[in-house]
């Protein structure tokens with residue numbers, strides 16, 4: 001009698017949590033945005049990490065803008081309302097499909113300053129100083145976000161003055177913090193004080209709480225300069241002067257020439273078939289395209305659907321392909337403009353078939369026995385958002401400062417955080433970065449080079465038309481989360497909401513550990529442990545956003561239940 005009652009109570013709690021979104025995070029809080037996790041709409045949709053950013057995007061669609069207009073407004077608004085990851089001082093990637101059938105990949109990743117050197121984070125004894133690659137002025141690569149946004153503008157319909165206005169208004173007049181943001185700002189107060197030369201508005205004598213208004217006047221001024229002067233409003237003039245002043249005060253190495261010479265790069269998107277679908281994703285300097293392709297191709301001919309979602313067999317197989325792909329990532333992947341990467345070989349059927357030869361169906365692999373494949377000589381912050389419009393344009397963008405609030409340095413007088421992306425380079429062979437990823441020569445620091453990324457903005461096309469728009473933050477877990485979300489929908493037939501919200505797992509070769517989210521089923525965990533896996537429960541993995549195109553161009557946009565993520569549309 002009691003058991004069904006407890007079950008019912010549990011179910012009700014879950015439903016309330018699901019429906020209330022944010023409110024569920026802090027039941028004491030009198031304030032909360034109304035957070036829509038799923039939107040079924042007809043014309044266009046935006047799903048992003050913050051309700052105000054999703055709204056800004058949809059407002060542009062309603063004004064007659066397309067998916068690129070909505071993406072720009074969302075991206076700029078995130079830089080104001082989600083300062084931990086939304087940014088103008090960071091960088092990212094866009095993968096898009098246009099109404100004319102073109103697939104695009106835009107790289108606005110940060111680059112190493114000209115004065116960067118291979119050993120800049122080693123002390124005199126040769127020890128790695130990851131404290132310097134992760135914090136403070138020396139941690140920043142040259143920001144790419146604004147150059148990226150002005151490339152995106154080439155595909156948009158509305159003027160920048162319209163697209164940037166919601167961000168300016170929110171910075172100038174302020175917006176109410178969510179409970180999650182108040183908590184995040186409170187837990188970073190000491191770092192803000194330690195790494196800043198001018199105390200930023202994020203520092204407060206008493207704790208932030210949900211509903212407090214965050215006003216960012218300096219940021220509003222910077223955004224106005226961008227509105228009035230274009231990309232030069234960031235890379236030159238007053239904003240550049242403020243960045244260089246900040247560098248001088250904090251002994252950083254970014255120069256005027258670094259800023260002036262930064263360019264976003266349009267690259268051929270990575271396209272490959274998976275079953276009847278075409279996957280469109282990000283090429284290097286994101287590792288995402290290669291690693292996702294390797295993992296999908298290694299499972300494509302396996303009977304995953306027959307094994308079933310969250311079955312021991314499926315999790316084992318998927319974990320082993322994650323291990324193999326991440327071993328190659330560490331050895332071979334880096335910025336292709338600086339280092340020759342054998343992408344064709346790494347993603348060839350023959351090579352991947354030989355990699356799978358080590359797979360043992362009943363036993364965990366061992367990362368000590370598995371290193372990168374031998375090739376013949378020839379051969380917790382980021383943010384993701386999806387947009388789709390009525391014309392057939394789809395945009396998938398992942399953008400980041402790297403860690404939460406990046407280097408934690410706010411440019412004095414300009415009001416925005418600088419990234420700590422230099423830590424995504426391999427600062428010394430074998431030394432893990434903040435996500436535990438190791439690397440070698442391929443990802444060593446060199447002036448002007450882009451650091452290797454895991455960000456994997458992705459589209460799935462069905463018969464040439466957009467079917468899914470997918471992506472997530474999460475450091476090295478990004479590519480495994482995108483992999484699992486795709487397999488969950490395309491192989492296991494899960495609903496979009498389940499694919500987004502069901503527990504994820506992650507293996508990245510080194511450390512030889514299988515990470516699972518708290519809700520991962522205990523019985524599966526125990527069986528995996530008995531097969532030899534070191535299973536470790538960790539906090540949430542990623543914040544996946546998905547838009548699915550349903551028959552008749554109906555749209556289903558789903559925001560992750562793990563955060564403030566919101567789906568909007570009309």
Ligand code: DON
Pocket residue numbers: 380381382383400401402403421424452453454455473474475476478
């Ligand atoms: O480019 C990368 O792979 C990392 N800088 C991403 C960092 C990230 O996703 C942090 N988010 N939770």
